Amino acid sequence: MLARKSIVDCQIGNYTIPEGSLLFVNIWSIGRDPKVWSNPMKLNPERFLKPNESDGPGINIDVKGFNYKLLPFGTGRRGCPGINLAMQELPTTLAAMIQCFNWMVVNPEGVEMKGNDLVDMSERPGLTAPRAHDLVCVPVARCSPVS
Structure with missing residues (x-):
């Protein structure tokens, strides 16, 4: 889980996140999303050998978290230094x-x-x-x- 606090009101999809809300990002669920990863529960280290190719439909693998599909180091200014x-x-x-x-x-x-x-x-x-x-x-x- 990544914990973050909303510093301004914002709209994400159909949800309104009020300023000051404490948010928890479930990185466990993100890494197992079948819409992003083919066979997400199968051990397949080869999927990370080609970082610019996609494992799922139109999804690039990015360990720095800029595409929010894999967050091993977190992301943003509070990501792993x-x-x-x-x-x-x-x-x-x-x-x-x-x-x-x-x-x-x-x-x-x-x-x-x-x-x-x-x-x-x-x-x-x-x-x-x-x-x-x-x-x-x-x-x-x-x-x-x-x-």
Whole structure:
């Protein structure tokens, strides 16, 4: 949820928002809107590989929130101040993690899990949409230690 306060009277669609109203933006619902995202509940990271192409009918993917279809960092002047740093560091960090490690998925007891359904996207109640079952991965170094 993003909380905002209306500083002036405004009209949004058929609704009049009076000055001083406290507004809550449900970003959970925005990210799961089937009018915007094809198969919104399916894990499909590939939809973010081409940021200028649309996933749904005429919708551009924009992580900065200017089109209000995806708000991982919030939007406007109260958006996350670290978005630019995160967007620069993420490719390098992810590449290093992929290059240097193999990843082993384990259950809560630490036993390796195998199969096609390792990622369970079901959610439990909470403000941040937490996973019902955590995905626990253990890094395994690809290189032998230097002697």
